Amino acid sequence: MRITSALAAAAIVALTAACGSGGGGGSSSSAPGEPVKINFLSLAWQKESVAANKQLVDEWNKANPNIQVTYVQGSWDNVNDQLVTQFAGGTAPDVIHNDSPALSGFATDGYLLDLKDKVPAELKSDIPQAAWDTVTFGDGKGGQGVYGVPFLQESQVIIANKKLLDASKVRIPTPDNPWTWDEFSEAAKKMTEGDSFGVAWPMKSPVNKTLNLALNFGGTFFQTGADGKTTVKVGPEEREVLQRIHDQLYKDKSADTDALGMGTADPLPAFFKGKFALLPAGVFLRQQVAEQAPDGFEWVTLPGPKGTTAQQGAVSQTLSIAQDSKHPDEAMKFIAFFLNGPNQAKLAKGDWLLPTSQSAAADPAMTTEENGWDVATASAKNLVVAPFLKVNGFDEWKSKVATPVLQEFYANKITIEEAAKRLVDEGNKVLERYQR
Amino acid sequence: MRRLSQYVALVAYIVFLAFPLVWLLSTALKTPQEMALADPTWIPREPTLANFADAFGEQDLVGAAVRSLGVALASSLITVLISLPAAYAIARHRGLVNRIAIGWVLVSQVFPFILIIIPLFMILRDLELVNTLPGLVVVHVTFTLPFALWMLQGYVRAVPPELEEAAAVDGATRLRSIVKVVAPLLAPGVVATLLFAFISSWNEFMFALVILQNPDVMTLPLTLVRFTGPEGVARLGPLAAASLMATIPSLIFFAIIQRRLKSGLMAGAVKG
Numbered sequence: 001m002r003i004t005s006a007l008a009a010a011a012i013v014a015l016t017a018a019c020g021s022g023g024g025g026g027s028s029s030s031a032p033g034e035p036v037k038i039n040f041l042s043l044a045w046q047k048e049s050v051a052a053n054k055q056l057v058d059e060w061n062k063a064n065p066n067i068q069v070t071y072v073q074g075s076w077d078n079v080n081d082q083l084v085t086q087f088a089g090g091t092a093p094d095v096i097h098n099d100s101p102a103l104s105g106f107a108t109d110g111y112l113l114d115l116k117d118k119v120p121a122e123l124k125s126d127i128p129q130a131a132w133d134t135v136t137f138g139d140g141k142g143g144q145g146v147y148g149v150p151f152l153q154e155s156q157v158i159i160a161n162k163k164l165l166d167a168s169k170v171r172i173p174t175p176d177n178p179w180t181w182d183e184f185s186e187a188a189k190k191m192t193e194g195d196s197f198g199v200a201w202p203m204k205s206p207v208n209k210t211l212n213l214a215l216n217f218g219g220t221f222f223q224t225g226a227d228g229k230t231t232v233k234v235g236p237e238e239r240e241v242l243q244r245i246h247d248q249l250y251k252d253k254s255a256d257t258d259a260l261g262m263g264t265a266d267p268l269p270a271f272f273k274g275k276f277a278l279l280p281a282g283v284f285l286r287q288q289v290a291e292q293a294p295d296g297f298e299w300v301t302l303p304g305p306k307g308t309t310a311q312q313g314a315v316s317q318t319l320s321i322a323q324d325s326k327h328p329d330e331a332m333k334f335i336a337f338f339l340n341g342p343n344q345a346k347l348a349k350g351d352w353l354l355p356t357s358q359s360a361a362a363d364p365a366m367t368t369e370e371n372g373w374d375v376a377t378a379s380a381k382n383l384v385v386a387p388f389l390k391v392n393g394f395d396e397w398k399s400k401v402a403t404p405v406l407q408e409f410y411a412n413k414i415t416i417e418e419a420a421k422r423l424v425d426e427g428n429k430v431l432e433r434y435q436r
Numbered sequence: 437m438r439r440l441s442q443y444v445a446l447v448a449y450i451v452f453l454a455f456p457l458v459w460l461l462s463t464a465l466k467t468p469q470e471m472a473l474a475d476p477t478w479i480p481r482e483p484t485l486a487n488f489a490d491a492f493g494e495q496d497l498v499g500a501a502v503r504s505l506g507v508a509l510a511s512s513l514i515t516v517l518i519s520l521p522a523a524y525a526i527a528r529h530r531g532l533v534n535r536i537a538i539g540w541v542l543v544s545q546v547f548p549f550i551l552i553i554i555p556l557f558m559i560l561r562d563l564e565l566v567n568t569l570p571g572l573v574v575v576h577v578t579f580t581l582p583f584a585l586w587m588l589q590g591y592v593r594a595v596p597p598e599l600e601e602a603a604a605v606d607g608a609t610r611l612r613s614i615v616k617v618v619a620p621l622l623a624p625g626v627v628a629t630l631l632f633a634f635i636s637s638w639n640e641f642m643f644a645l646v647i648l649q650n651p652d653v654m655t656l657p658l659t660l661v662r663f664t665g666p667e668g669v670a671r672l673g674p675l676a677a678a679s680l681m682a683t684i685p686s687l688i689f690f691a692i693i694q695r696r697l698k699s700g701l702m703a704g705a706v707k708g
Binding site: 039045046047050070071072073075076077078081082084085086088089090091093205263264265268269270272273275288291292293294295 | 468469471472473474476490494550553554557558561566567641642645646649650651661662663664665666667668669671
């Protein structure tokens with residue numbers, strides 16, 4: 001009986017609490033005379049990055065009592081499901097943090113505001129055209145628009161165990177003189193000894209890493225014909241990086257096959273233990289290395305290898321404005337403040353990524369030798385728009401075709417010919433549906 | 437010997453059940469360096485509360501837990517209040533309409549979540565329930581109700597109609613026989629349904645993500661996900677600390693209510 005009474009009491013409390021704590025609705029309209037309210041959906045998740053975001057929003061709110069920004073923290077894993085629903089319901093946040101591959105579909109559907117004529121000249125000139133290219137998409141009506149302001153990018157570097165690197169006596173690569181892929185393979189062989197390997201390739205999510213590095217040899221994986229249709233191509237340029245990684249794994253035996261099924265950060269315990277010397281990874285992984293490395297463990301950041309070029313494919317993190325925002329001009333003012341040079345440097349430092357702003361890249365925090373920032377920032381000059389960025393149907397090709405095929409290839413279950421054939425044949429069937 | 441093997445099996449089962457919780461506790465007490473050891477240990481070498489400090493310092497975990505508790509209690513109670521009489525009607529009055537109703541309940545479970553989320557969101561928006569906890573309660577009740585109804589009608593069916601007939605012979609009205617005879621026998625079923633509805637609501641993430649946008653109304657799952665980044669990378673220490681805290685209210689709820697979750701009330705009820 002006491003339980004029944006307790007439950008009844010709890011029900012009353014719960015219902016009162018639940019009914020009493022409604023929010024203000026998704027709309028950010030404001031009554032005349034009241035400050036304009038803007039919702040800012042941020043996907044920052046690292047401690048320093050969240051702190052930097054909150055600090056900048058606080059600074060803005062103090063300096064602009066008439067435009068108040070509400071910081072809403074979202075999640076990378078679910079942001080696009082969240083946005084699809086909120087766009088359809090007309091309640092999306094005013095300012096949206098996302099990455100450039102996601103913008104294309106939303107732009108075509110008319111959910112994002114074209115910022116072409118809204119971005120202030122100073123911000124526009126501070127960000128190089130290569131970065132603006134990552135946010136320029138068709139508007140679904142035959143025109144082109146700019147659907148976000150790019151502000152953070154990632155390049156691939158090699159994180160190295162300094163003790164094993166020094167012991168191998170190989171040439172230490174620099175941003176001006178990186179290893180060629182041949183040198184990289186030779187270095188990995190020299191560092192392979194007993195149970196220790198030269199390199200580890202965590203390939204649980206192999207597609208972006210492979211496609212971005214394939215540009216080293218001019219591999220684009222997609223081509224557009226005279227009829228305007230995009231198809232998959234896996235020619236000699238595309239096969240080069242695939243084959244070289246495969247050779248490290250099974251011919252040279254200088255790469256640890258145990259790491260193949262791992263996610264990006266999973267090999268770190270084995271890396272710290274000295275099971276392998278080199279870990280090719282995105283620049284952001286330096287944060288985990290710096291935080292988790294045991295006392296006395298020395299590590300360095302090396303530039304990514306060079307093929308016929310040192311180019312790598314890049315996507316950007318972006319800030320966009322929802323088409324339905326009631327305050328697009330105020331939202332743009334906030335973005336211009338949030339992404340100015342000094343602020344971009346703070347955000348990049350917090351996320352351990354590279355700023356697109358040229359003035360931010362010159363910030364001392366971005367060029368210090370500590371934690372490999374100098375090498376990471378220098379690698380930004382090799383970033384070009386990832387060729388897959390503007391391919392309709394890329395996401396489906398990636399998840400249904402490329403991921404399983406590349407995983408099987410790297411696991412030595414299929415040959416490169418079989419992999420190429422499946423990437424093209426099955427891939428073209430997917431792309432075909434998006435181009436009807 | 438047989439008894440010993442039973443105990444061994446029982447201990448193994450308990451270890452299996454407790455493993456995630458113990459691992460969570462162990463991780464929550466470790467430093468980032470210790471989490472990255474190639475040979476992980478169960479007992480942290482240098483236990484630290486820094487992960488708890490980070491988790492509670494960075495996010496409003498207590499506020500989120502209170503909101504989640506409110507939503508879960510409200511959702512589970514409303515679900516039971518609605519599904520109990522409906523289950524009785526479906527179980528006792530067999531006919532074409534009831535068969536169709538049961539069929540519809542089952543079919544409603546088939547629709548993929550993503551198919552209904554946008555229309556549902558539109559309805560909530562028109563009712564001005566977006567970004568409110570009552571809106572979330574409505575959605576949770578809607579989604580828990582079919583299965584709760586299905587569960588409860590099974591329990592009602594297990595209560596022999598002869599007991600109600602006996603009560604009627606003794607002069608009880610239908611309402612009285614339901615309240616005094618059937619309802620007490622349904623207690624385990626009601627408790628099981630309450631638990632199911634509570635845990636479904638407590639853990640629910642996707643609807644909350646879409647419906648709640650104001651930081652002041654966010655529930656616990658939305659707060660926990662803030663410790664994760666792209667491609668499965670996470671801040672494991674604060675996430676483990678926060679997740680550990682998130683399991684405590686549901687454990688307490690379960691501990692309070694599980695005493696009612698007993699069977700055998702009706703053993704021998706219609707003998708002879």
